[in-house]
Amino acid sequence: MYQSFAKKFSQTGEVTEINFPVVGVRGLPDAFFKEYVYFENGERGVILNLKKELAEVLLLGATGVKMGEKVAKSGEPLKIPVSISALGKIITPFGSEILGPYSKDPKVEFRSVDTAPPGLETRRPIRSPLICGIPAVDTLFPLGKGQRELVVGNRKTGKTTFLTSLLKGVAGDKTVVIYNLIASQKKEAFEIYEYAVSSHLSKFLIIASFAGESSAMVYFSPFCAMTYAEYFRDAGYDVVLVLDDMTTHAKYCREISLLARGLPGRDSYPPDIFYTHARILERAGNFSAGKKGQVSITCLPVAQTKENDFTDYIVSNLIGITDGHLLFDEDEFSKGRRPAINYSLSVTRVGRQVQNALLGDVGRRALSFLTSEYAKSQTLSYFGSELTDYVRDNLDKGEKLEDFFNQSGTVLIPCEVQVVMCAMILNGYFKGETLIKMQFFKEVFVKNYLGDGRTSKMVNNIASVKDFEHLTNALLDNKLDLLESCKKAKT
Template sequence: MKTFDEYLKEVGEVGYIKSVVHSIVYVSGLPSLRLKEMIVAAGGQRGVVQSLLPDLAEVLMLDTHDLANDLAVARTNETFKIGVSESILGRIVNPFGLPIDGRGPVIGEKTMQPIDAVAPPIIQRQKVNKPLESGVTIVDLLVPIGYGQRELVIGDKKTGKSTFLLQAIATQARLGVTCVYVSIGKRQSDVKNIENYLAKAGVAKNCCLVVANSADPATMVYLAPFSGLAVAEFFRDSGRDVLIVFDDLSNHAKFYREISLLSKRVPGRASYPGDIFHLHAALLERAGNVKLDQERTVSITALPVAETLEGDLTGYIQTNLMAITDGHIFFDIEEFRKGQRPAINYALSVSRVGNQTKETIDRELAQALREALAKYKKDLEIARFGVELPESTRREMDLGEKIELIFNQDSDTLVPRDLQMVLFGLLFSGFWDQKNASMMKVDLIKLIEKYEKGAFRDVTEQVLQAKKLKDLISITKNQATKLNQSLYA
């Protein structure tokens, strides 16, 4: 970016700060100023024009040091753009695209991406028809996501939302998808944990972190998701599928509320400004499947996050985001307290377009799992009364318990689709009928370890050829002896 003197010489207009309200300044004397234009102060401070008043311009400052009345400012005749290159992958940058990881500058020829680009027109849009693997069994089977989908991740603080998002990023990065993680107003320690997870998973080179910490000016935090999406659009336009995470937009709304109240704009429900819905809708509308040329379709899959309080899904920002997105995954505090990991309430989670990406076998398996779990929940209620249960009910409870056992996975475990199919094929074929949950858990750990070392790949190849659930059960039943031998070899 050029200096104040260079812009002043180039544009020929000078203005002066008339008042300072935290990170907002009011400027006079720039008659040709436009909305969203960048300005530069004499001290090098940068800002973005938020609104134009009769005699003043309201400017959101990105740098808040040494702001004072009568400080000279100059127009830039440019909107806010972020410099992006291939070298940004593996780096941690701020909303300007400048590195903050202490590893030197981002090298390479940069493309200047506007942070407020217009969403692709409907004629370029393509149907969501390709499944996206998250590596989390309960999501891939019961709340499936497709490339180009916008799926809200919602739940209380510390219920495992960020862990799931990192698992999804690790799975997709290993498949060659470019991943962008936008950290909005988080602590530096949280960002460090994300960095460490991606490095440990070996996928950092395929990911970019766009970070605005809680200590940054409110304007920087407000602009972070737009900068992150500009990075995603750069890689999409180069022909790659992109997964972007916004962690989290309820926090983003709070920072935008702070800016709006300082600007003395009329507050609405819960003191949020009236355009908060439009702001998030315009952001998320830029995601989706887009036809790049006659042959290629590329996508930006968005996973925005919203935080709830004690599982309340009826909050203003939460319901806004649920209305904007194509479904939501609900992390339930009650499931978390029961020890379920991930703590997803599949009954209250929705994927409006995910099912259309699935094959017949996936839909049949999901239906069988939902029916078995519904019976299990009903039987648990009956069992609370201490009555003697018939054999059929005990079998239903045993099956439900074992399904939940397969769904239970820690943050370091990623289960690909073929292994998910093998596990449930074994369960429904009776492989674990004579074993209790503890013995089955030992088998599951061994199966996952063996799979990661490349064992029984011939079985998984056969499983992927199955077209219906009965075919899956038949294949795993025929291979049960072989799998059992490999477990205890």
């Protein structure tokens, strides 16, 4: 490849500086930013910075180069092969297969990994909900198709478990789920793959870069994942993309910048780190697809915190870029909440506009009760026998509501069941019941809704009313049947 491009452009450069994996090349006056280049020894690279007489090149492989090595420009940006045959596999950011069923697709397309975000003329308002079957999301912090929601928290707080459950809930014939692992362990990639296969997800893709691989592989990992997301979007699919995690990506950006002797900014990160992450995440959204209607890329970047420090530079950057965030709290995790979302500090800026009026009303009431009345009542709980009936009722409803939003297993709850059961708890229908019984009631109610036509018809009719007042009346009219559906499985 070096010989053909050297002959094509009649222009070759020479390596004059080496600071692996970044090298300085002189003699390429027509080179451009992010251009793909070839070295005489077969190594490849991408131009990351251009100075007056020097091009700084990031090496893509681990071979390395020597001083004086010849370099040829390609005239093209870095591109990767994308095709429908990648579904159901683990692949590297540059398209090599790691694990998955054999398949061959002759329609392979090469796409640039770093493209400008789509303009306003192709974007459409986010109007469709992304239903995942997790009550804490669907009811309290809803997501819309095309939204960018940051998932942030300390290590070991259940973020990966939550994300894999969410992907299971949203996967379908018209939805592709992509999980991008950035500098992860191979074990983690294989565990997510096994979960996807065992959950019978037909349209999933894992794009993994591993710790110990070249810095370029990790740096371009989220760029390549977004490129794949755009490929499936253009094929008419809605895409849900997880970028796990962007704080690790930022560290590799910092390493590359410092090796290239770039100007260090806050915490030694490059000054353009906000731009780099924004350029990736802004490629997500809801878009017009002509006669196909609308298609979307929903992006869920992940960020790691230390001791829930929201003021961390990268975390605060990502909060500024995205449309909301879910904070996974170590304290809530230790108390047994699953997912361990901090209700007071989590936000969805777009999701509320995609909820129907009833679900939005129920969600607002439940969230307000948990963060206000229940929280205040908890501060009085140490009074014990001296508590008023009002405080006792709040504590009872709050415990049951928190338990309802707990979802430690992989059972997904239909939206209609979420609305009805949440409203039943708020109206005190389960007063005096234990939390163990509440878990049983929830499981039985879901089974009856999915397996019994009479129950599903009743629940759907109740959930179709327009507001909470009408919902309360509908619950009262069907109280005995609803309680029976919660307590007794129907064959």
